[in-house]
Amino acid sequence: MGGETRFDVEAIRRDFPIFEQTMRGKPLVFLDSAASAQKPSAVIDRIADFYRNEYASIHRGVYQLSEVATFEFEKARGKVARFINAANPREIVITRNATESINLVAQTWGRRHLSTGDEILITGMEHHANIVPWQMLCQETGAQLRVVPLLDDGSLEPGAFERMLGERTKLAAICHVSNALGTVNPVKEMIAAAHAQGVPVLVDGAQAAPHMAVDVQDLDADFYAISAHKVFGPSGIGILYGKLALLEAMPPYQGGGSMIHTVSFEKTTYAEVPARFEAGTPDIAGLIGFGVAVDYLAHIGMDAIEAWEKELLAYANERLAEIPQVRLIGTAPGKASVLSFVIEGAHPHDIGSILDQDGIAIRAGHHCAQPVMERYGIPATARASLAFYNTKEDIDVLVRGIHRVLEFFG
Ligand code: PLP
Numbered sequence: 001m002g003g004e005t006r007f008d009v010e011a012i013r014r015d016f017p018i019f020e021q022t023m024r025g026k027p028l029v030f031l032d033s034a035a036s037a038q039k040p041s042a043v044i045d046r047i048a049d050f051y052r053n054e055y056a057s058i059h060r061g062v063y064q065l066s067e068v069a070t071f072e073f074e075k076a077r078g079k080v081a082r083f084i085n086a087a088n089p090r091e092i093v094i095t096r097n098a099t100e101s102i103n104l105v106a107q108t109w110g111r112r113h114l115s116t117g118d119e120i121l122i123t124g125m126e127h128h129a130n131i132v133p134w135q136m137l138c139q140e141t142g143a144q145l146r147v148v149p150l151l152d153d154g155s156l157e158p159g160a161f162e163r164m165l166g167e168r169t170k171l172a173a174i175c176h177v178s179n180a181l182g183t184v185n186p187v188k189e190m191i192a193a194a195h196a197q198g199v200p201v202l203v204d205g206a207q208a209a210p211h212m213a214v215d216v217q218d219l220d221a222d223f224y225a226i227s228a229h230k231v232f233g234p235s236g237i238g239i240l241y242g243k244l245a246l247l248e249a250m251p252p253y254q255g256g257g258s259m260i261h262t263v264s265f266e267k268t269t270y271a272e273v274p275a276r277f278e279a280g281t282p283d284i285a286g287l288i289g290f291g292v293a294v295d296y297l298a299h300i301g302m303d304a305i306e307a308w309e310k311e312l313l314a315y316a317n318e319r320l321a322e323i324p325q326v327r328l329i330g331t332a333p334g335k336a337s338v339l340s341f342v343i344e345g346a347h348p349h350d351i352g353s354i355l356d357q358d359g360i361a362i363r364a365g366h367h368c369a370q371p372v373m374e375r376y377g378i379p380a381t382a383r384a385s386l387a388f389y390n391t392k393e394d395i396d397v398l399v400r401g402i403h404r405v406l407e408f409f410g
Pocket residue numbers: 034035097098099100127129130175177178179204206207227229368
């Protein structure tokens with residue numbers, strides 16, 4: 001991806017009011033979008049507007065305001081369905097975040113289908129959100145977790161996933177993009193391989209949705225989990241995509257209001273999908289904000305976003321390669337715009353604190369992926385993650401900041 005693209009990043013940055021801020025007296029250089037992304041005015045304003053003018057409880061109101069709020073909420077569900085090309089908005093279950101989406105599948109589908117001796121196949125690059133719910137399920141059911149190993153560059157060992165799919169495998173749960181390494185997994189091929197053995201696949205799409213067009217039908221994913229806050233929407237809201245037939249065969253997740261059809265002290269019957277999985281009052285404004293965020297992304301175009309981020313990543317790789325003390329963790333071909341790195345003799349937290357003095361926000365730690373850190377024999381990394389609102393200048397500032405780190409520790 002050598003050539004310059006005509007991506008008007010300056011116009012895009014004007015959509016994000018946070019970039020009017022200075023940090024420590026310097027312009028904010030925000031390189032932590034993999035943790036949580038910034039929000040465009042369209043999202044912020046729509047949420048405020050909804051609370052000002054349209055807010056009411058949804059689904060059960062018999063008055064106009066409630067009808068408006070319900071309409072807007074369900075319209076947003078439809079927008080999110082279109083964003084990932086789901087065949088039907090009923091396949092979109094509203095959750096709090098990707099973590100809850102994965103727990104929902106573990107606790108409903110998983111409890112129903114797993115027993116002693118069964119296996120769940122994950123990869124060695126999973127976020128804790130795609131490890132711990134399965135471990136808990138294994139403890140409850142006597143099933144076992146199996147883990148596809150990683151190569152040194154952060155990609156999956158070739159052929160290992162296919163080899164490890166066996167008669168006992170009941171589910172594969174794999175990330176689309178790794179938050180700690182940036183690796184983009186060949187999920188479409190992995191899903192096809194799993195399906196050839198009759199194994200359904202949950203994809204943790206938390207880090208893919210902000211960077212590339214996701215088409216759940218083309219992928220043939222059985223479940224796909226997303227958090228709104230990583231796709232420039234509000235925090236506290238996410239979705240689980242599930243194929244309708246799978247969702248319809250699943251028992252409820254939490255009990256309470258909204259998820260029932262009828263309740264008596266003797267017997268309760270449950271609502272249709274997706275309401276069956278949506279107990280209690282949801283974050284109504286949150287979903288509406290999520291809908292605006294995906295509209296905003298669609299307006300820019302996910303292909304344009306992906307191309308710009310590739311250009312930024314190539315530039316960042318080039319600039320970081322000028323600093324021999326920087327060792328990148330995760331260099332898989334075709335990786336996404338996550339730059340995890342270590343510097344001999346400098347703890348990632350110290351790197352983060354020194355960069356912060358220059359207004360640069362990066363992440364330091366294990367990134368909720370402790371097994372990844374263990375795989376590479378390091379306690380933590382510094383991680384700069386890019387989004388489409390970042391510029392080459394941001395990378396230049398980062399590189400200058402790293403030189404300051406080296407002076408400090410040199
Ligand atoms: N999966 C991946 C790959 C992530 O990067 C994250 C968050 O960093 C999650 C899952 C969990 O997302 P959330 O905390 O929004 O549930």
